[in-house]
Amino acid sequence: MPQFRTERDTMGEMQVPADALYGASTARAVDNFPISFEPVPAAMIHAFGHLKAACAEANRQLGKLDGKRADAIIAAANEVAEGKHDQQFPVDIYQTGSGTSTNMNANEVIANLANEKLGFGVGAKGTEGAVHPNDHVNMGQSSNDTFPTAMHIAAAKVIKENLIPNLERLQQALAEKATAWDKIVKIGRTHLMDATPIRVGQVFGGYAAQAEYAVVRAKQALNLRTNLEIGGTAVGTGINTHPQFAAKVCAALSKQLGIEFEEAANHPEAQAAKDAFVSAHGELKTIAVSLTKIANDIRLLGSGPRCSIFELSLPATQPGSSIMPGKVNPVICESVMQVACRVIGNDATVTTAGLGGVGSLFELNVAMPVMIDAFLESIKLLANSAGVFVDKLVKDLEVNEERCRELIDQSLMMVTSLAPVVGYEQAATLAKDAFKQGTTIRQLCLDRKILPEAELDKALDPDSMTRPQA
Template structure:
């Protein structure tokens, strides 16, 4: 318990980059536990009596089953207690903004060019769905992480371990942690391969990619304040420039994107490491542990920070959104089914050439009765499915 509480952290001195099985770390733990037990029993530290690091602390175990088990346990605990709650919080915040912005009509953008109108709330509903799917993907790896190789000892056969050792110990750990740990169905797979860790890394990478997309959209929509898109107002967190007074940068989004880039890089390490399992043992376990656990922690902290310090404080600049959507050449799109593609294209070209809006030119040309024109160029229906049919 003292080890779990971190009271003996100073005695764990082994580096991440060590033997590929993690034996150095395992023996470090065995020796710390043995010596602390000796100390409590009134013996001499370092005497290896009456508690021996191998004969007693490591009884029925091998680094080859303990280390991969510990990696999976820690990963599952971090996912359940840190990452999933952070993503659920972010999903809730994005969903709230989707509802709040549902009446804000703005210009859509495809290929970074003006497209047909969309509601700001619709865009945020897409972001919320990305996070909801991220939660599903992360939840999907819990089953494989819950399977523990413990009990396989050196090569998966269970030599020198009591036949019931793994089942009893894993059941006790599941009860203690309230996590669904079970004994691996096949110890040779669980120790010879690290596919569960690679799978988890891939899910984390996908979440990181989603968060980068969301963050990028938000910071571009908030660009400005005068010479950018400016459809969103982002909360100011800190002064943005050491030389330009009054400048405010999207620092929370930038920190999120950097964290996600780190996670994507860590996934590459996990992928390469997963390939280096020779016969009955993977030889990259410590670096896999480091990259997997740090990725979970970084994503959780970043998602929580993004939700609380950026998304929660976002506001729509309704006036700016209305100005931009009215100027868009894409407003000719609902006219095309009524006046024909070529006629609509001609209006778009003249609008671009003269600077007049599509609405102004349509009125000047009197292509349709005013009532029908207003109906066709009503922005809200343009954000919903349907085709305006030409009147007889």
């Protein structure tokens, strides 16, 4: 049978699981919000660990917190940052919109861990010399500036450590294919219809450029690190905190994480609105859209193998059908497309959470937990899907050169290079007649003696059509 202990917060007594490191405020929040049964993302909990350690260090430097307590808080907070106590953070995503419940969850867990290190037991917050969750762990802070600051820390950390490296891997893999396949010519397509030739290397060079721009966009999203709310406390005025507190916290965070964090230029703006997150997620949405272009093109170019384009051979990763033996599907491409659906939906969530009258109300945004949950999910999905796309598809992707040549020979748009010689209208007639007769442009031109064979071969050389004429 579950064992409990009795603790108190400002609203009275609460029953807390006996082995829990959190206290009454957290237990009350767990009781109040049985909604998704999904806790705040672990990245946010780790960010709170980093933040509380930085706050304790800043308060020690400012002479606000004694060294003994500061050391204990920092050691406890570092354990939280390392993910050693994730199970102690049960508060639902759909909680108070300022994230107060999660901030208090962090305060209580860190205080109890610190008290254990100081030789006190769990729940010793009122004992002389012990660490108090509000008075010491939360010193100079408010949920209104700590939760959004943790949002910035979590987002910046995963963008830097996960998203950017995987996008860079994708860019490199696509660029390598572009170089390797630069001499292979295929037919181009516009409006889903045959167009003039293009080199496979040019096509993949375009994909590589999209991936490179995705890296740029991810770095733009990383600018979130420059607008930290810490130091604003309740409404952005900095009540109950030291004027140098925010700068010292940012310095400590920068040293901890190797990311240059900066205090918000205007605290009322930073706490009242979340425009920076709306803008940053717009970059993530654009990255998702870019990846769909690459993934969808590749799955269409690999369609077949006998009854469609099949200019590319996609690696077989799993059986494609439970009823059709031997069928292989572009499953990796499909997973990327589904990720984009989710990220685009998350963009609507982030945008709505930032709306005035919904999330942003007077001096505070009150839809932050759902905003950061959607934001972090987008980063995770984009980073992971980009990595899988490289490892499971791009690395082993192959070009079917014979099929590329076959489709070029059959294309009616090869006539385009003859237009400067015979005129647009005659070239159009040649294309229509070749289609009616089921022959190629080259053969029809030979039959009608449009040009001498040597000149015709030169005019219809597909490689030359892909290179600018001097």
